[in-house]
Amino acid sequence: MPKEVPLKIAVVDESVARAAMIEEGLREAGFSDIHLLLERNGLVARLTTLAPDVVLINLENPGRDILEESFAISRALARPIAMFVDQSDERSIAEAVDAGISAYIVDGLRKERIKPILELAVRRFHAFSRLQQELSDAKSALAERKAIDKAKALLMKRRGIDEPAAYALLRKQAMDTGRRVADIAEALLTAETLLGGLS
Amino acid sequence: MSRFRIGFVPLVDAVLPIVAHALGLAAREGVSIELVRDPSWATVRDRLIYGQTDAAHLLAPLAIATAMGLDRPAVPLGAPFMLGLNGNTVTVSARVAALLGGEGGDVAATGRALAALARSEVAVGRRLRFAVVHRYSSHNYMLRYWLAASGCDPDRDVEIIVVPPPFVAEAFALGEIDGSCVGEPWNSVAVERGDAVIVAATSQIWNRGVEKLLAFRQGVLDERSEDVAALLRALHEAGRIVADPGRHEEIAALLAAPEYIGQPSDLILRALSGKLVLRHDAEITPIEDFLVLHREAANFPWRSQAMWLYSQMVRWGHAPLGEGGFEAAAAVFRPDIYRAALAGTDAILPSASAKVEGAIARSLGAGSVTGRLILGPDRFFDGVLFDPDRALDYVAAQAR
Numbered sequence: 001m002p003k004e005v006p007l008k009i010a011v012v013d014e015s016v017a018r019a020a021m022i023e024e025g026l027r028e029a030g031f032s033d034i035h036l037l038l039e040r041n042g043l044v045a046r047l048t049t050l051a052p053d054v055v056l057i058n059l060e061n062p063g064r065d066i067l068e069e070s071f072a073i074s075r076a077l078a079r080p081i082a083m084f085v086d087q088s089d090e091r092s093i094a095e096a097v098d099a100g101i102s103a104y105i106v107d108g109l110r111k112e113r114i115k116p117i118l119e120l121a122v123r124r125f126h127a128f129s130r131l132q133q134e135l136s137d138a139k140s141a142l143a144e145r146k147a148i149d150k151a152k153a154l155l156m157k158r159r160g161i162d163e164p165a166a167y168a169l170l171r172k173q174a175m176d177t178g179r180r181v182a183d184i185a186e187a188l189l190t191a192e193t194l195l196g197g198l199s
Numbered sequence: 200m201s202r203f204r205i206g207f208v209p210l211v212d213a214v215l216p217i218v219a220h221a222l223g224l225a226a227r228e229g230v231s232i233e234l235v236r237d238p239s240w241a242t243v244r245d246r247l248i249y250g251q252t253d254a255a256h257l258l259a260p261l262a263i264a265t266a267m268g269l270d271r272p273a274v275p276l277g278a279p280f281m282l283g284l285n286g287n288t289v290t291v292s293a294r295v296a297a298l299l300g301g302e303g304g305d306v307a308a309t310g311r312a313l314a315a316l317a318r319s320e321v322a323v324g325r326r327l328r329f330a331v332v333h334r335y336s337s338h339n340y341m342l343r344y345w346l347a348a349s350g351c352d353p354d355r356d357v358e359i360i361v362v363p364p365p366f367v368a369e370a371f372a373l374g375e376i377d378g379s380c381v382g383e384p385w386n387s388v389a390v391e392r393g394d395a396v397i398v399a400a401t402s403q404i405w406n407r408g409v410e411k412l413l414a415f416r417q418g419v420l421d422e423r424s425e426d427v428a429a430l431l432r433a434l435h436e437a438g439r440i441v442a443d444p445g446r447h448e449e450i451a452a453l454l455a456a457p458e459y460i461g462q463p464s465d466l467i468l469r470a471l472s473g474k475l476v477l478r479h480d481a482e483i484t485p486i487e488d489f490l491v492l493h494r495e496a497a498n499f500p501w502r503s504q505a506m507w508l509y510s511q512m513v514r515w516g517h518a519p520l521g522e523g524g525f526e527a528a529a530a531v532f533r534p535d536i537y538r539a540a541l542a543g544t545d546a547i548l549p550s551a552s553a554k555v556e557g558a559i560a561r562s563l564g565a566g567s568v569t570g571r572l573i574l575g576p577d578r579f580f581d582g583v584l585f586d587p588d589r590a591l592d593y594v595a596a597q598a599r
Contacts, residue, residue: 059242059245059246060237060238060239060242061239061242062238062239062363062365062366063239064239064241064242065239065240065241065332065333065361065362065363066360066361066362066363067241068241068270068334068361069333069334069360069361071270072270072334090249093249094249094250097245097246097249097250097251098249098251102241102242102245
């Protein structure tokens, strides 16, 4: 990072976890003047006091119209703020939008100072969505495991068989019908509930 | 099937693309629609200009500002189809309503009372705070037009802030705003909570006020012209269905779904049927032409509408009065594409592309390529005309 006046970066996000991930990334990349703004209330006032050089904000943040209005007014009064980088950089902006980020940048800042920040934010946003996906996958995997365990217990009790046999039964049914074991287990539990056997 | 991703903000005037999609009208024309909902206009605009969506339900002045590059690099946009005329109200807090005394009366008298109240607040060191949905919104320009013509300075005597539509009712509940100009159902939501009272409809300020449009990037209009035409035909058909009062309840129930507006259908029905409840627990007040979605060629993009908006952007310092500014604003509206797409359907195709705005006091026949075009009253409440051929005179007169 070039030895210039350090950029003051504001990260606006209602997701605390994502904001923290971006902050961490920026710090690792050598930026130190980073401010997290996590609450919608009083956002404009806090940004005005802060006067950052760069604002990173999630694309879907409902506060963006309000923010843009305040920038338009502040530009009319004193401090020019342009949205995003300049036109020559449309691809990296499109990538940011795809990742779900929007950025506001003080007019006149050199592109090469902004680009690494935007690129880093894009990577962190992608990493965050990946983590979320993994978490939701893990949750549904856990739910499936539970259903299979319950279905096995049910079969063991009803048919007087042991656990491997119960699992083999579920598995065979799944293969015969071209469905997943978890789906068979789920169907079995649903049927049992409807028929009143499960308390 | 060729797909259009269309961005929208949860508002009643997003009804045409929603109906075109949900009732299978787009599919019948050989295109498909995927709707992308966002709470704020900045997000809808960014998804459009950076290619995440192909088209967007957009504020007409925002499309003009984006195409002209007023606060960011210019992105060429075109609007071949208007999604409706008017449909917004000016709503005030219960406190301000009590001070005004009475609502739903003559809009000029209400305007004078509101302006007088605003000035008396200024005299004691306060300013009434109004919310509009965006800097570049017809809401902002209609509210300012009304206040200015009623005797108060919208920049000096009141404070106008931006609040995205879905948060306006909450802002009333928290006492953050004294008034607002926003689209439905968000006024009715605030009225229903007892926090606010509707004092005027924008249709009373300008009988045929320009409102949302369907905006495309220029490249999409050029490269997918056949598909765009098919989409416009589906939207026209959607308009025909929505204009049928017999289907209002069904359409309101559709819009109420969480993926569209996510508010009770009886509130949504008010705007669709033009039967508003101005105050909590009050009787229904019918408002003529509250939201015109189809008839009188309401979807036709008149270049003079874009020019009027630009005149207001200039008036309030939102746009410079540059050489060719009016022409650039008008160029965003694409009556040529509208005519080409709807030729051969039952749609009425006006032969002119611009008209004097505000000149019709009573319904009037107008020239059209096909069918008989009847234009309803389109007056501004103060009776002033906007002649697109004398736009600079209009700007000069308002600057006084």
